[in-house]
Amino acid sequence: MSEKYLIVADDFTGSNDTGVQLKNRGIDISVVFHSEDMEDIESSVVLDTESRGMEKKEAYQYVASLMKEIDFSDYSYVIKKVDSTLRGNVAEEIKAIDDYYKSELIIFAPALPDLGRTTEDGIHMLNGVPISQTEIGLDPKKPVKIDKLSEILKKVYDEPIVHIDLNQVRNGFEFGEARVYTFDVKENHDMQNIISKAVETQKRILWVGSAAIAEALMDMVRKVKPALCICGSVSNVTREQIKEAKKTGVNLISVDIPAMLEEKVCGEEYSRKAVLMLKEGKDVILHSSASYDRDEIEKSLNVGKEKNMTLAQISEYTQNVLGEIGENILKECKISGVFLTGGDTAIGFLNRIKAKGSFITEEIAVGIPKMKIVGGEYDGLSIVTKAGAFGKTDAITYGLRKLKVTEREEIR
Numbered sequence: 001m002s003e004k005y006l007i008v009a010d011d012f013t014g015s016n017d018t019g020v021q022l023k024n025r026g027i028d029i030s031v032v033f034h035s036e037d038m039e040d041i042e043s044s045v046v047l048d049t050e051s052r053g054m055e056k057k058e059a060y061q062y063v064a065s066l067m068k069e070i071d072f073s074d075y076s077y078v079i080k081k082v083d084s085t086l087r088g089n090v091a092e093e094i095k096a097i098d099d100y101y102k103s104e105l106i107i108f109a110p111a112l113p114d115l116g117r118t119t120e121d122g123i124h125m126l127n128g129v130p131i132s133q134t135e136i137g138l139d140p141k142k143p144v145k146i147d148k149l150s151e152i153l154k155k156v157y158d159e160p161i162v163h164i165d166l167n168q169v170r171n172g173f174e175f176g177e178a179r180v181y182t183f184d185v186k187e188n189h190d191m192q193n194i195i196s197k198a199v200e201t202q203k204r205i206l207w208v209g210s211a212a213i214a215e216a217l218m219d220m221v222r223k224v225k226p227a228l229c230i231c232g233s234v235s236n237v238t239r240e241q242i243k244e245a246k247k248t249g250v251n252l253i254s255v256d257i258p259a260m261l262e263e264k265v266c267g268e269e270y271s272r273k274a275v276l277m278l279k280e281g282k283d284v285i286l287h288s289s290a291s292y293d294r295d296e297i298e299k300s301l302n303v304g305k306e307k308n309m310t311l312a313q314i315s316e317y318t319q320n321v322l323g324e325i326g327e328n329i330l331k332e333c334k335i336s337g338v339f340l341t342g343g344d345t346a347i348g349f350l351n352r353i354k355a356k357g358s359f360i361t362e363e364i365a366v367g368i369p370k371m372k373i374v375g376g377e378y379d380g381l382s383i384v385t386k387a388g389a390f391g392k393t394d395a396i397t398y399g400l401r402k403l404k405v406t407e408r409e410e411i412r
Contacts, residue, residue, distance in 0.1 A: 003221070004074060005029075005044040007214065008063070008097055009081040010052040010088045018081045018211045019046040025218050035069040046081075052088035053141065059089035060096045067100035077207065077217065084112035084210035085136045086124055086144045086152070094208055095156040103206035104179065107198050108149055111185035112210040113248075114394070118186045122148050122163045149182035169193050175201055189249030191216040219404070225336040226278050227403040229396055230326045230349055231287035232319050233342030233388025234297055241341075241396040242285055242292055248397050250283045255325065257288050257318050258299040261307065267321055271328040278333045283400050286325060288318050319348035327352050330378060337382030337403030339396060346385045353378050364402045368395065 005022060009015040015031050022029040028043035038045050049066060051059040072078065080097050082090050090110075098106065111119045116127040124147045126134045131147040146152050150161045157180055164173050166184040170193065175181070183194050191209075195216045198205055207213055218224075229245075231238060246252055253274050259265045274284050290296035304314040326338065326349050340346035350358070356375030361382075364370050367390055373381045384399045392398075 003027075003076050005077045005079065005214075005218075006070070006072070006075040007044075007046040007079045007081050008067075008093070009046055009048050010059075010083070010093060011050060012048050014081055014083060014211075015046040015048040018079070018214050021211055021215045021218060025222055025224070027218075035066040038070065044075075049093070051093065052083070054089060056089050056092045060092040063093045063096035064099060067097055070100070072101050077221070078205075079214050079217070080206060080208045081214065082110050082208060082210065084110055084115065084117040084212075085126060085131055085134075086110060086147065087136065087139065087142055091152050091156045094153070094206070098206055101206055102204065104203035105175065105198065105201060105205045106180045106208060107183070107194065107205060107213070108153065108181065108208045109183040109185050109191060109194055109213055110149070110209045111183075111191065112212045113185065113187050113191075114212070114398075117210065119149060119182075119184050120186065121165065121184065122150055122182060124149060153180060153182070164194075166190065173197065185212075187248045188212065188216070192220065192249075195220045223281075224404045225334060226281050226283045227336045227339060227400040228274070228278065228283070228326070228329060229285040229287075229339040229341065229400060230322050230345055231285060231291045231341045231396075232322050232345035232348075234288070234290045234294070235342075235388035236294075237389045237391065238291060238341055238396075239294070240393055241391060242287060244393045245285055245397045245400070250285055250397065250400065251277050252292070253277075253284060253286050254289050254292055255286065255321060257290065257296065257314075257321070258303045260321055261300065261303045261309075261314075261317070267325045267328070271325045271332070274325070274329050275332040278329070278335055285396065286322065286329070288322065290318075315344065319344050320352075323348045323352035330381075337384065339384045339386070339399045339403060341386045341396065342388040343385075346383075355379075358383065364399060365391065365395065367391075368399065370402060 007018050019029045022044055030041050030043050031046045033048050049063050051062055078101055080094055111117055118125045124131045131144050136144045150163055153161050160178040161180045162178040163182045169190050185191050191212055255270050277284050300314055354376040355373045358371040359374055360369050360371050362370050368386050370384050382403050
């Protein structure tokens with residue numbers, strides 16, 4: 001069976017924001033409104049049931065009637081897309097799909113960390129506040145009154161429901177005899193840990209969550225290549241962006257510029273470390289020590305002064321060091337692309353790899369373009385550039401994700 005996804009969503013916008021995760025990875029995807037329209041479609045499918053506003057019993061019956069007509073053997077993965085703030089008939093629709101899909105394992109993780117939707121101690125949150133205590137709990141049509149995941153499912157399941165807390169998600173857990181599991185998730189890497197562990201079971205899994213669970217599943221299944229960020233900017237804005245990326249699980253490698261100036265360390269040490277991480281599928285930020293710690297600027301100036309170097313010369317040295325390490329990394333492993341922050345860093349790296357220029361493909365955020373390198377040994381490699389003092393706190397994290405491509409896309 002070819003790799004095909006079936007996503008069942010309860011509204012049109014949710015159908016599209018999840019479906020686009022497949023399209024971004026080179027997977028053809030169609031959105032349909034009725035199960036009979038799926039018969040002649042060879043691509044993956046998002047089935048939009050438009051059932052969010054229905055009464056609970058009506059939603060169960062309607063979704064069940066659609067599931068009854070589906071040949072699930074056509075699909076490698078079945079995902080129930082739910083609203084990341086738990087609006088709609090969440091439990092009833094999960095049960096309707098489960099009754100016909102005959103799941104061996106149900107993974108319920110509705111978090112969407114990028115938009116502040118997290119689950120902590122089993123309670124679903126919006127920007128750190130339990131969902132029932134936010135405006136979502138005051139919705140005039142269908143207020144969300146229950147924000148504890150296990151309690152939501154207990155309305156339709158009389159079997160054991162096991163919750164996996166954040167400590168277990170991050171430090172290791174095992175699936176037992178239970179069939180239904182809920183999970184804490186605060187960061188994207190938490191979702192990745194859950195997906196990885198669940199895939200290992202090789203069971204018939206019903207994945208339940210927001211667009212984040214679909215994205216993490218596809219990243220795992222399709223072996224997305226990691227991305228590299230090279231950062232020489234000493235802007236406070238960039239510093240906060242690096243720290244935010246670290247929180248999400250991105251690996252940092254700090255290049256000790258004062259020690260490099262004193263010849264106490266060599267660039268090869270840093271490139272070897274980065275290559276090992278990237279070959280393990282981990283995203284990496286290679287940054288000057290001053291990019292993360294402002295005190296390092298003074299240290300670099302003091303060492304440079306001893307060597308009769310001006311500030312401009314120290315800056316040029318830093319960019320040359322980062323460019324050389326970056327070039328060595330590219331020689332040793334394949335990546336999806338490079339995020340370059342700081343104008344001097346970007347042009348220094350491109351000159352280092354003998355690029356002739358770039359071809360702009362899109363703007364991933366205001367003022368942050370994605371491009372393809374033109375010319376040189378790395379012609380066609382995707383890059384994103386960002387001015388040092390520019391962008392939101394998650395700019396680097398988001399940029400690294402936008403750089404990632406699948407093997408299929410690269411072949412195309």
